[in-house]
Amino acid sequence: xxxxxxxxxxxxxxxxxxxxxxxxxxxxxxxxxxxxxxxxxxxxxxxxxxxxxxxxxxxxxxxxxxxxxxxxxxxxxxxxxxxxxxxxxxxxxxxxxxxxxxxxxxxxxxxxxxxxxxxxxxxxxxxxxxxxxxxxxxxxxxxxxxxxxxxxxxxxxxxxxxxxxxxxxxxxxxxxxxxxxxxxxxxxxxxxxxxxxxxxxxxxxxxxxxxxxxxxxxxxxxxxxxxxxxxxxxxxxxxxxxxxxxxxxxxxxxxxxxxxxxxxxxxxxxx
Amino acid sequence: xxxxxxxxxxxxxxxxxxxxxxxxxxxxxxxxxxxxxxxxxxxxxxxxxxxxxxxxxxxxxxxxxxxxxxxxxxxxxxxxxxxxxxxxxxxxxxxxxxxxxxxxxxxxxxxxxxxxxxxxxxxxxxxxxxxxxxxxxxxxxxxxxxxxxxxxxxxxxxxxxxxxxxxxxxxxxxxxxxxxxxxxxxxxxxxxxxxxxxxxxxxxxxxxxxxxxxxxxxxxxxxxxxxxxxxxxxxxxxxxxxxxxxxxxxxxxxxxxxxxxxxxxxxxxxxxxxxxxxxxxxxxxxxxxxxxxxxxxxxxxxxxxxxxxxxxxxxxxxxxxxxxxxxxxxxxxxxxxxxxxxxxxxxxxxxxxxxxxxxxxxxxxxxxxxxxxxxxxxxxxxxxxxxxxxxxxxxxxxxxxxxxxxxxxxxxxxxxxxxxxxxxxxxxxxx
Numbered sequence: 001x002x003x004x005x006x007x008x009x010x011x012x013x014x015x016x017x018x019x020x021x022x023x024x025x026x027x028x029x030x031x032x033x034x035x036x037x038x039x040x041x042x043x044x045x046x047x048x049x050x051x052x053x054x055x056x057x058x059x060x061x062x063x064x065x066x067x068x069x070x071x072x073x074x075x076x077x078x079x080x081x082x083x084x085x086x087x088x089x090x091x092x093x094x095x096x097x098x099x100x101x102x103x104x105x106x107x108x109x110x111x112x113x114x115x116x117x118x119x120x121x122x123x124x125x126x127x128x129x130x131x132x133x134x135x136x137x138x139x140x141x142x143x144x145x146x147x148x149x150x151x152x153x154x155x156x157x158x159x160x161x162x163x164x165x166x167x168x169x170x171x172x173x174x175x176x177x178x179x180x181x182x183x184x185x186x187x188x189x190x191x192x193x194x195x196x197x198x199x200x201x202x203x204x205x206x207x208x209x210x211x212x213x214x215x216x217x218x219x220x221x222x223x224x225x226x227x228x229x230x231x232x233x234x235x236x237x238x239x240x241x242x243x244x245x246x247x248x249x250x251x252x253x254x255x256x257x258x259x260x261x262x263x264x265x266x267x268x269x270x271x
Numbered sequence: 272x273x274x275x276x277x278x279x280x281x282x283x284x285x286x287x288x289x290x291x292x293x294x295x296x297x298x299x300x301x302x303x304x305x306x307x308x309x310x311x312x313x314x315x316x317x318x319x320x321x322x323x324x325x326x327x328x329x330x331x332x333x334x335x336x337x338x339x340x341x342x343x344x345x346x347x348x349x350x351x352x353x354x355x356x357x358x359x360x361x362x363x364x365x366x367x368x369x370x371x372x373x374x375x376x377x378x379x380x381x382x383x384x385x386x387x388x389x390x391x392x393x394x395x396x397x398x399x400x401x402x403x404x405x406x407x408x409x410x411x412x413x414x415x416x417x418x419x420x421x422x423x424x425x426x427x428x429x430x431x432x433x434x435x436x437x438x439x440x441x442x443x444x445x446x447x448x449x450x451x452x453x454x455x456x457x458x459x460x461x462x463x464x465x466x467x468x469x470x471x472x473x474x475x476x477x478x479x480x481x482x483x484x485x486x487x488x489x490x491x492x493x494x495x496x497x498x499x500x501x502x503x504x505x506x507x508x509x510x511x512x513x514x515x516x517x518x519x520x521x522x523x524x525x526x527x528x529x530x531x532x533x534x535x536x537x538x539x540x541x542x543x544x545x546x547x548x549x550x551x552x553x554x555x556x557x558x559x560x561x562x563x564x565x566x567x568x569x570x571x572x573x574x575x576x577x578x579x580x581x582x583x584x585x586x587x588x589x590x591x592x593x594x595x596x597x598x599x600x601x602x603x604x605x606x607x608x609x610x611x612x613x614x615x616x617x618x619x620x621x622x623x624x625x626x627x628x629x630x631x632x633x634x635x636x637x638x639x640x641x642x643x644x645x646x647x648x649x650x651x652x653x654x655x656x657x658x659x660x661x662x663x664x665x666x667x668x669x670x671x672x673x674x675x676x677x678x679x680x681x682x683x684x685x686x687x688x689x690x691x692x693x694x695x696x697x698x699x700x701x702x
Contacts, residue, residue, distance in 0.1 A: 026392040030378060111375040112393055113352050113367070179301060265355040268348065269292055 006258050013261045024118045031126040050134035084200035084224040090131040091166045097123040098170030099177050099184050106271040120170035149234025158226045161249035165219050168252030171260040178267050219248040282476050283327040287359035290320040319345040321500045332477040334491035336515050341497040343480045347447045365444030374434035379423040390437040404440045412436035449480045484512045517662050542637040545589045556668035559594035565654045565674045577677035580644050589635040590656045592628040599625045601636040604653045619661045644689035647680040
């Protein structure tokens with residue numbers, strides 16, 4: 001019964017957001033413009049940054065450290081790293097920026113009838129632009145190296161759960177931050193831990209078997225792993241990873257949405 | 272008044288509306304409370320608004336007045352739906368636009384034009400709806416070519432004008448205005464009021480929170496007075512403003528440490544009863560009491576017909592009571608020889624609450640005065656006794672120019688009076 005009640009709450013919540021999609025769009029544009037307003041090359045920086053990052057990794061890991069992967073179709077460590085780092089950075093940026101988003105816009109929340117739930121959505125969508133540009137660079141390099149296969153077309157099926165998961169956590173963090181201003185500090189620590197428990201810098205088969213089970217509970221593990229097999233191995237991973245990823249993202253966004261919706265009415269009281 | 276018209280329906284209905292804020296001494300208290308699942312309280316309660324009953328019918332302009340912290344803004348935020356009430360019902364029919372703070376959604380880095388669309392989006396209007404209003408908004412705000420410049424380059428006046436234009440052109444059924452009109456230069460304020468007047472003429476419902484009592488009496492059909500979260504008064508703007516002024520006055524008096532009702536023991540038996548009225552020029556009143564005498568004494572006790580400026584003196588007025596007066600007030604007015612009123616005062620104004628008086632009582636009041644640095648010459652004092660309070664009273668007896676005295680000065684006084692002036696100087700010499 002509480003499950004179906006939560007679903008109703010969530011459904012109404014999403015419905016209201018869809019009504020205000022124009023506002024969401026305006027805020028995404030505002031956020032993107034706000035980041036680059038006054039800069040000469042604007043959004044172009046979003047391409048430069050991941051590109052330079054990839055080159056630097058290549059220099060450090062492939063040329064200087066001469067790191068090789070144990071298995072896989074490519075022994076290019078920097079590409080391997082980049083595949084994992086892109087979704088992680090998307091997740092981290094979205095959650096961190098969402099966390100303070102409501103408090104930062106307290107003027108709007110207190111003074112206008114403002115749907116504060118769109119603020120984390122804004123972050124998720126605006127970061128998506130950077131994320132997609134980074135992914136485009138990766139794909140171009142893969143095409144250039146002749147590594148890209150048809151399996152990479154399944155990429156949207158990891159992207160969508162990633163967005164939903166990041167938004168769900170983002171909503172939770174934003175709501176908590178309103179009541180407890182230490183949340184952002186706690187989150188910084190948690191994200192550091194989380195980063196190293198996500199196989200960004202290493203392969204899953206380097207991890208002891210006993211720990212692997214725990215790591216598989218982390219949805220981001222699956223995003224990273226699936227992306228790597230799609231992009232680098234041209235292989236579609238087994239259904240289990242997809243199911244865990246989809247299920248945990250759905251649960252997270254539901255939880256985040258319901259918590260945000262329920263606590264939202266108290267925001268103005270404590271802001 | 273128009274609020275009494277039976278045909279109009281209530282668009283805002285508040286019933287027992289209350290808003291409580293928890294006040295936490297320390298942030299950690301919030302966590303403790305959360306951990307005990309709210310079973311133990313770690314906060315104090317603050318009721319910003321309590322048991323407000325209010326119905327505003329369509330087309331009414333309602334003024335909300337009250338001191339800072341009386342709950343005016345909370346009321347608007349509740350009606351706007353920004354806040355959720357702790358208790359009670361809040362029913363609002365129609366679209367609401369709240370001008371609580373102008374330019375809340377503005378981004379300083381963006382141009383005026385971009386911010387217009389931004390502001391519209393926040394208030395729920397899409398691109399096309401805003402485009403239809405754009406010309407009008409631009410014309411009203413008088414931003415001119417600056418519209419395509421970043422808002423950070425605007426002057427405060429321009430910023431406010433643009434923000435107000437956007438807010439007012441959203442075209443709501445119910446407009447909530449919180450002091451926002453008191454912005455910009457006088458000409459713009461005038462135009463803002465005109466615009467609000469037009470909205471009023473169009474039959475919009477307006478709730479108007481202001482400290483500007485004149486604006487409230489001019490604009491509103493009805494007003495309410497909030498005090499410490501409660502509705503104290505509800506009626507015509509004139510009535511409510513008067514009540515508010517009386518309230519403020521009372522508070523200020525208390526704050527000054529005066530205003531205690533003197534008991535029999537508090538009275539000053541050294542004040543002499545006087546029974547001389549030097550001249551009766553013109554006398555009127557309800558005759559519920561009668562002025563017996565008026566004399567200006569030096570502190571040494573001698574009767575003064577002339578006195579130097581700066582001197583401390585005592586003006587004594589005695590009156591006999593004929594009808595019982597629950598709130599007697601004794602006072603005086605000073606005029607110069609041309610009849611220009613220089614000053615007036617009375618017991619209520621000075622914070623002395625005289626006890627009720629019965630027929631046959633003789634009430635005497637002494638006013639200690641330091642004679643001001645007025646132009647020397649002849650001045651008259653008119654004594655009076657009245658019944659009521661400072662805002663509403665009936666004159667029982669009034670004698671024009673009953674006492675005449677000469678104000679003398681050893682020095683010269685230019686004009687009507689001398690100010691306390693301390694000069695200082697600096698010379699920069701041409702080297």
